[in-house]
Amino acid sequence: MDSSSLKLIWANLLFLYLVTSPSSFSSSATAPLYYPANNxxxxxxxxxxxxxxxxxxxHQCNTTSSSSSSQESASSSSSLSxxxxxxxxxxxxxxxxxxxxxxxxxxxxxxxxxxxxxxxxxxxxxxxxxxxxxxxxxxxxxxxxxxxxxxxxxxxxxxxxxxxxxxxxxxxxxxxxxxxxxxxxxxxxxxxxxxxxxxxxxxxxxxxxxxxxxxxxxxxxxxxxxxxxxxxxxxxxxxxxxxxxxxxxxxxxxxxxxxxxxxxxxxxxxxxxxxxxxxxxxxxxxxxxxxxxxCFPGDFGQDLSHSRKWKFGLVLVLGGSAAITVILVAVAVYITLCCMRKSKSNAKRKRRSEDQIGRYQGNNEVPKHLSLTEIKEATKGFNEDRIIGEGASAVVYEGEIPSFGNVAVKRFIQEKSIGPSHNSFEHASQLPFYNEFTTMVGCLRHKNLVQLKGWCCERDELVLVYEYMPNGSLDKILHGCSSVTQFLTWERRLNIVLGVASALVYLHEECINQIIHRDVKTCNIMLDAEFNAKLGDFGLAEVYQRSPRTRDATILAGTMGYLAPEYVFSGVPTVKTDVYSFGVVVLEVASGKWPVDEDRIVITDWIWELFEKGKLLDAADPKLKRCFNRKVMERMLIVGLCCTHPDHLKRPTMREAARILQGEAPLPPLPPRKPTVRLQSVLPEGCEEIMGSGGEGLDDTPWSTPRTEFSRN
Incomplete structure (x- = not known):
């Protein structure tokens, strides 16, 4: 495993050991609603x-008189109008x-x-x-x-x-x-x-x-x-x-x-x-x-005004810093071993990628094989003025291809080959390109998934071509200035959440193979011209056969704030880790707050705190200015809390969450206070011998879990 992978592991583990400083939150009240008699x-x-x-x-009607086929008869009954x-x-x-x-x-x-x-x-x-x-x-x-x-x-x-x-x-x-x-x-x-x-x-x-x-x-x-x-x-x-x-x-x-x-x-x-x-x-x-x-009073819920100060700290449920250090080292060693095992399967995944490429080479079906010349013409030679998005592994350009119209061209950042070989797939296993390509060319045809239109693998270029999403990513509009956020009405926010839920139900239950997205977050949710949500970016996706088997740990990947606690510790993705990420997205869309904001307030803890005090609707985004249905907003927030339950066994499936959001199933009960759940240690069998420690310094029943605490004023 290369040094960059180790750095990623330790960066994520270090997050668990972080203790943040005190912070505050406040929001202001909105102005009174209009009364119809006044305007x-x-x-x-x-x-x-x-x-x-x-x-x-x-009024008393004339049953013998109805709208006639002539203007004369219509006028004759005007006295009854x-x-x-x-x-x-x-x-x-x-x-x-x-x-x-x-x-x-x-x-x-x-x-x-x-x-x-x-x-x-x-x-x-x-x-x-x-x-x-x-x-x-x-x-x-x-x-x-x-x-x-x-x-x-x-x-x-x-x-x-x-x-x-x-x-x-x-x-x-x-x-x-x-x-x-x-x-x-x-x-x-x-x-x-x-x-x-x-x-x-x-x-x-x-x-x-x-x-x-x-x-x-x-x-x-x-x-x-x-x-x-x-x-x-x-x-x-x-x-x-x-x-x-x-x-x-x-x-x-x-x-x-x-x-x-x-x-x-x-x-x-x-x-x-x-x-x-x-x-x-x-x-x-x-x-x-x-x-x-x-608009009448009561149409849009209660007053959102509140001003309270919160203090936040992140700790581990273990006694003593020595135990914490041992656990962190053990987790790192375990994930390293899993990654070594997983690297052995990279050759198979590479062959699968090449097989998929061969299947679609020269095929008229979508996705279409495109030449590098076509790609460069579409993007004006990868002109910087056409960049509409950038990530760690790729740059996205707006382009135009005659057979597709406007498209989003995702150009993967390729490491330069060492030695005489210039085969683009020589280093593809180190990039998300092959993973995203092989996932997308499978069964992914759903109205709430960004559709892959074409691909290019030529010389040193790895490119995927997607349908163009005019309104960009959800995070840019949700967290943009008020003039941009105003386009996210309450109705649209609910429709976006339902769309993402539908996409995840499809991935988890309706595909030939089960797909775990692993990176569900607002910047990977794209919006079309009508603000319909489409889930994209399958660079971290995991594809599984539906036959039951034990899943291996993977390199911990995703974005902190959206990661389920059990996934952070075990490195094993499941459908319930996607459910957790979806729950964070639901709370983010409803409240307009980042998963972890600049004051280091964690959205799940903040909303749990409001729920405990019976003031759940105070979490509604102030930018909505109370223009929302109170019952549906409450339902959305409760679904978000259920999906982010610390105990993955108590989270609903995506299908259950979607039915609750649509009002087709009752709201599940929530405990009066946020539960603190301990997760069993991820130390593999025989790890003491690997570490040469004999287990010294560890509790007889090594359990651990991240949790957050608010100081209660």
């Missing part, structure tokens, strides 16, 4: 009630008159359409509306309160996303259960049957809608789902240019009508924001406290 104006039948706006009310509208009290700027720049916008809200009587047909539906003239709204049924057509009026303009529950052929409706986009007239220029997408607007259930318009793309997208987590795929995507429709200031709100039917149309948790940039890389579904146009 929403109601018209017609609209009223406030039950933490929502009721746009329409119960109940119309309600709600607008944000202030107009919002959509056009910069000096630069002619057009705003993009993002909106989300929850809504319910409930029938008020089984004998009555449904009402017309409701619409999200942006209009230049509130006086142009319709007073007839069948229109959801929208103007039928304002094309001839240059002073009036509107766009609307309608949630239509009434079939009216005169308006070219596709059915009585659809979502459409209207521009200046009630006849939708784009619509979709939502029933075919698993959504029923007439089910009487609360739904959440997300609407996003990007002026840089001239594209509008609409998502609808039954939970507060945005679905992966929109139900409607349409190319449209709103630049001609937007005036400098527009009114934003909702409109609904009952027509010849009767239904209660309610809207709650309304959030809206405009954006003044042209980049299409970052998604705009962000929520800040100031974006909540209609």
């Amino acid at each position: 929403v104006t109601l018209f017609g039948d609209a009223s406030f009630g039950n933490n929502s706006i009721r746009l329409t009310q119960d 109940g119309i309600g509208t709600a607008f944000y009290i202030n107009p919002i700027r959509f056009l910069d008159s000096s630069t002619k720049a057009i705003a993009s916008f993002s909106c989300s809200f929850s809504f319910t359409i409930s029938p008020s009587s089984p004998s009555c047909p449904f009402g017309d539906g409701l619409a999200f509306l942006i209009t230049s003239n509130m006086n142009s709204l319709s007073i007839t049924d069948g229109c959801m309160g929208l103007p039928e057509d304002v094309s001839s009026n240059q002073d009036s303009s509107y766009i609307a996303v309608e949630f239509d529950t009434s079939f009216n052929p005169f308006f070219d409706d596709i059915n009585g259960n659809h979502v459409g986009v209207d521009v200046r007239k009630i006849k939708s220029f784009a619509s979709v049957d939502v029933v075919s997408r698993g959504i029923d607007l007439k089910a009487g259930k609360e739904m959440t809608a997300w609407i996003e318009y990007r002026d840089s793309e001239k594209m509008i997208r609409v998502w609808v789902g039954y939970s507060h987590v945005r679905p992966l795929n929109p139900i409607l995507v349409a190319q449209v240019d709103f630049s001609e429709q937007f005036k400098e200031f527009m009114h934003v709100g909702f409109s609904a009508s009952n027509g010849g039917g009767s239904a209660i149309h309610s809207v709650s948790r309304w959030r809206f924001k405009t954006f003044w940039f042209r980049s299409s890389v970052l998604s705009m579904d962000t929520v800040e406290e100031g974006d909540c146009l209609m």
Whole structure:
């Protein structure tokens, strides 16, 4: 084993012996929430009630009258129509008159359409509306309160996303259960049957809608789902240019009508924001406290204000420094022996790598063999301006390959060969390239794993080509400045955690061979254009046959703060070591804190302390500004604590953790205080003879475990 490997072992072992200095933690309270009565104006039948706006009310319907196929019959029942509208009290700027720049916008809200009587047909539906003239709204049924057509009026303009529950052929409706986009007239220029997408607007259930318009793309997208987590795929995507429709200031709100039917149309948790940039890389579904146009107290949890001082120290549960030294030396010797045994298998792994390369050489299947010329053309000769990431073993460049589009090119740092041989794989066993390649070309095809597109092994270059992730790694956004972190809304954070859980379930249970990632952390979680999580970097992954066998210790690898205590001592990775790392990621995403921050506060201990005091929700990231679901946040934090349980036997599997996060399984009980678990010594049989110590200085039952302590003020 080379000197660098020994240095790595001792560096990790030294961490266990570290005693840190006192530190402190504090966070500030957020400002009060908005009250709807202060910033929403109601018209017609609209009223406030039950933490929502009721746009329409119960009224006696005419069962013989329904939305007809002619404009005449629609107008004849106008006396039966109940119309309600709600607008944000202030107009919002959509056009910069000096630069002619057009705003993009993002909106989300929850809504319910409930029938008020089984004998009555449904009402017309409701619409999200942006209009230049509130006086142009319709007073007839069948229109959801929208103007039928304002094309001839240059002073009036509107766009609307309608949630239509009434079939009216005169308006070219596709059915009585659809979502459409209207521009200046009630006849939708784009619509979709939502029933075919698993959504029923007439089910009487609360739904959440997300609407996003990007002026840089001239594209509008609409998502609808039954939970507060945005679905992966929109139900409607349409190319449209709103630049001609937007005036400098527009009114934003909702409109609904009952027509010849009767239904209660309610809207709650309304959030809206405009954006003044042209980049299409970052998604705009962000929520800040100031974006909540209609938020009620209790929607986002309790006050986060607290200011306490903590003291932290890391010690070993052993008596005497002599015993600690003996244990550390023994661990080093044991891992050294295991590494010597493991080095014997490197030749087999090298042959496996070469076999995989031969299998894919000249093959049209993905991953594709690429020439070094193609790689250099894609990266402009590995231009430094194209570097998007750097690590200990590789540099990542943004590139473009005609057959793939934008890609991430991972160029491995190659040690120079000694002697006449220039075979790239002569030293590949010392690099993570062969490990990552042979892992990725196996069965790794999952929506939450970064996909390998191609590879290159030519001359002294070892390169893997991956799909490009526009939003980069999770850690850079989660721990970036507030202007960047704002894109990680509560809904997106939950979706990211669920995505990583799904990926790990796949690796642990659904692949042909079981794969242990060994390096689950936020910098290895990549985000696509829609902020969906994809786990990457399999340079440390271990692949195992599913037949039970004893696993050997490996060179201790990973990042401190994410490593399970039993793995630090034994060097033997298991699925439960991945579960531990995932738990740290969950706590990190929920709290916005590093696993070990600059004040040397360990996230698991800090959150356990809050749990013990019954103040678990105080751990929520202050940058969320209380815009989160309290019950789901509590569930996420408890799952994080369960996954980081010091006793690996009491941690859930990844499948169990995923089901709990999704609310499909009950929360497991946690002890009132963080448990301290002792781990059996990793000293191998006969180690006393190896060390020549005869076991002197060791306890008869050598147990050890790292633990942390907070001084309790």
